[in-house]
Amino acid sequence: MNDLTGKTAIVTGGAGGIGSATARAFAAAGAQVAVVDLDGEAAQAVADAIVADGGRALAIEADVSDEAAVTALVDRVQVELGGIDVLFNNAGIIRRTTATELDADTWDLVMAVNVRSIFLLCKYVVPVMAAAGGGSIVNTGSGWGLKGGGRALSYCASKGAVVNMTRALAIDHGPQGIRVNSINPGDVDTGMLPDEARQLGQDPAEFLAESVDRPLGRMGQPEEIAAAVVWLASDAASYVTGAALVADGGGIA
Numbered sequence: 001m002n003d004l005t006g007k008t009a010i011v012t013g014g015a016g017g018i019g020s021a022t023a024r025a026f027a028a029a030g031a032q033v034a035v036v037d038l039d040g041e042a043a044q045a046v047a048d049a050i051v052a053d054g055g056r057a058l059a060i061e062a063d064v065s066d067e068a069a070v071t072a073l074v075d076r077v078q079v080e081l082g083g084i085d086v087l088f089n090n091a092g093i094i095r096r097t098t099a100t101e102l103d104a105d106t107w108d109l110v111m112a113v114n115v116r117s118i119f120l121l122c123k124y125v126v127p128v129m130a131a132a133g134g135g136s137i138v139n140t141g142s143g144w145g146l147k148g149g150g151r152a153l154s155y156c157a158s159k160g161a162v163v164n165m166t167r168a169l170a171i172d173h174g175p176q177g178i179r180v181n182s183i184n185p186g187d188v189d190t191g192m193l194p195d196e197a198r199q200l201g202q203d204p205a206e207f208l209a210e211s212v213d214r215p216l217g218r219m220g221q222p223e224e225i226a227a228a229v230v231w232l233a234s235d236a237a238s239y240v241t242g243a244a245l246v247a248d249g250g251g252i253a
């Protein structure tokens with residue numbers, strides 16, 4: 001049932017840890033995949049790996065918070081890969097500061113990458129899906145979007161917005177056959193965690209060790225998030241919409 005044969009999927013942040021694992025998992029489930037990332041070279045490497053495994057993929061370098069870039073990429077995917085059946089809005093950044101340490105430009109940047117991008121992708125992809133009779137959108141939230149976290153004000157605000165805009169999108173576009181869900185990971189073994197350690201001036205190894213303090217006793221692997229996203233994207237989740245699925249090893253939400 002977790003089958004995406006014949007579908008076309010867009011993955012934003014497709015060069016990163018969770019995005020690249022999900023792009024590969026989508027391809028393994030039969031989809032052709034547009035790998036979209038600010039880092040064009042890394043996106044190309046992910047697309048090349050999918051093609052080497054016998055799949056079909058297209059790398060697109062784009063800033064998903066930029067409206068002109070989003071309209072261009074949506075057009076390009078339709079021209080080069082056909083329609084758009086699955087959209088994984090996953091690009092994201094974190095800045096580890098409290099309100100008093102945070103400058104307004106950084107607030108705007110985090111909200112632009114984590115929230116505005118989802119609005120823009122949905123603005124231009126929903127009509128494509130609706131014209132084809134439906135589709136599935138998955139947005140990457142976070143456990144911290146459901147319960148908050150320390151020294152990450154802009155990130156927590158942005159991920160809370162992702163969870164609730166997912167519900168609003170599900171309400172608006174369910175009648176068009178479009179399901180919209182959020183995946184909310186806990187600590188996952190990607191480049192984001194060492195980046196956080198650096199921002200906090202902590203030793204990355206110590207920082208990572210803290211993430212094992214949970215029922216499953218370890219951090220998650222990107223492939224474990226990808227498996228949940230494939231399920232949400234596929235017809236196996238045909239009656240699931242507006243949901244906030246948590247994959248965190250237990251203990252966050």
Ligand SMILES: NC(=O)c1ccc[n+]([C@@H]2O[C@H](COP(=O)([O-])OP(=O)(O)OC[C@H]3O[C@@H](n4cnc5c(N)ncnc54)[C@H](O)[C@@H]3O)[C@@H](O)[C@H]2O)c1
Nearest residue numbers: 013015016017018037038063064091092142187188190192
């Ligand atoms: N790793 C975790 O522990 C964790 C936990 C909860 C939620 N998340 C979320 O998962 C998502 C993926 O994060 P990850 O852990 O794979 O991190 P990552 O840093 O490996 O990947 C993020 C990717 O997004 C890309 N990106 C950043 N800004 C962009 C922009 N403006 N346009 C296009 N691409 C852009 C980056 O180049 C990078 O490839 C993020 O939304 C993140 O907030 C991660």
